[in-house]
Amino acid sequence: ELKVEQNPLFLSMQEGKNYTIYCNYSTTSDRLYWYRQDPGKSLESLFVLLSNGAVKQEGRLMASLDTKARLSTLHITAAVHDLSATYFCAVGEETSGSRLTFGEGTQLTVNP
Amino acid sequence: GAGVSQTPSNKVTEKGKYVELRCDPISGHTALYWYRQSLGQGPEFLIYFQGTGAADDSGLPNDRFFAVRPEGSVSTLKIQRTERGDSAVYLCASSWGPNEKLFFGSGTQLSVL
Numbered sequence: 001e002l003k004v005e006q007n008p009l010f011l012s013m014q015e016g017k018n019y020t021i022y023c024n025y026s027t028t029s030d031r032l033y034w035y036r037q038d039p040g041k042s043l044e045s046l047f048v049l050l051s052n053g054a055v056k057q058e059g060r061l062m063a064s065l066d067t068k069a070r071l072s073t074l075h076i077t078a079a080v081h082d083l084s085a086t087y088f089c090a091v092g093e094e095t096s097g098s099r100l101t102f103g104e105g106t107q108l109t110v111n112p
Numbered sequence: 113g114a115g116v117s118q119t120p121s122n123k124v125t126e127k128g129k130y131v132e133l134r135c136d137p138i139s140g141h142t143a144l145y146w147y148r149q150s151l152g153q154g155p156e157f158l159i160y161f162q163g164t165g166a167a168d169d170s171g172l173p174n175d176r177f178f179a180v181r182p183e184g185s186v187s188t189l190k191i192q193r194t195e196r197g198d199s200a201v202y203l204c205a206s207s208w209g210p211n212e213k214l215f216f217g218s219g220t221q222l223s224v225l
Contacts, residue, residue: 004154031211042203043155043216088154098143098210099168102154 002027002093006103014111016078021106023072023089031092032072033100034063036085043088047074079110114138116217118204124223125194133189133220137206144187145214146179147203155203161187162210194224 003026013019023032031050035043047056049065049072056063060083062075072089086107090100117136125131137144143162147155157171161181169179176194181187191198201221205214 033213035216042218043205043214045213045215048213090154092211098145098160098162099157099171100214101157102147104152105154 002029002091002101004089004091004101004103006087006089006106008106009104010107010109012109012111013076013079015080018078019076021074021076021087021108023074023091023103025070025072025089025091025101027070028094029067029070029091030094032065033090033092034072034074035088035090037088037105038085046087076108081110081112084108084110116204116206116215118202118217118220120220121218122221122223124225126225127194127196129194129224131191131194131222133191133202133204133222135187135189135204135206135217137185137187137204138215139185141206141208141215142184143207143210143212144181145205145207146187146189147205149201149203149219151200158189158202160210167210191222194222196224198222199224 005024034046037043047063052067054065060077065072086105088105090102119134146158149155159179160168164184176192179189201219203219205216
C-alpha cells in the first residue's frame with residue numbers, strides 16, 4: 001500500500017523567509033502532483049512532476065522530484081501572506097492506474 | 113462550463129437516508145474522479161471513470177456507495193443508508209485523460225446527523 005508523508009504538517013513563517021515542505025512516498029511512482037487548498041475551497045493544481053530530477057517553478061514556489069529517494073520538495077522563497085494555505089502532495093502509483101494517494105497536507109501560515 | 117461543477121454544495125441528511133451527489137465535469141474531459149476529504153486530511157480516492165465505465169472503483173468503502181456516469185459526462189455518487197461516518201466533503205475532479213492534471217470541483221459537504 002502506497003503511503004505518502006508530508007512534513008511539516010503545520011508551518012508558521014514570517015514574510016520574506018524561505019522554507020521547504022517535504023513529501024516522502026513509499027513505493028515506486030511515475031508522477032507526483034502538488035496542490036494548494038484555501039480554507040473552504042477546492043484544490044488548485046500547482047505542479048505536475050513526471051520524471052526523476054524534474055524541477056518546476058512558478059513565482060515564489062519551486063517543486064522538485066527525486067524518484068530514487070522517493071522524495072519531492074516544495075520550496076518557498078521570500079514568503080508572502082498570500083501563500084497562506086494548505087499544500088498537498090499527491091502520488092500516482094505505477095501499478096494503480098490513475099488513482100492518486102494524497103499526503104495529509106501542510107498547513108502554511110505566513111505572518112506579516 | 114468553465115470548471116467542474118458539483119451540486120449541492122451542502123447536504124444535510126439523517127442517518128439511514130439515501131443521498132445523491134452530482135458532478136458536472138469540464139466539457140471534453142474523459143476522465144472523472146470522486147474523492148472524499150475528511151476534516152484535516154488529504155483527499156481519499158473513491159472511484160475513477162474513463163468515459164462511461166468505472167475503470168477503478170477500489171476506493172469505494174463498501175457496497176452502500178455506488179457511482180454512475182451513463183453518458184460519459186455528468187456523474188452521480190449515490191450513498192445508501194447513510195451513516196454518521198460518511199460525513200465529509202465529497203470532491204469530484206476531471207481531466208483530459210488518465211494521468212493528466214486533475215481539475216477539482218468545490219465539493220459537496222455532506223453532513224449525516
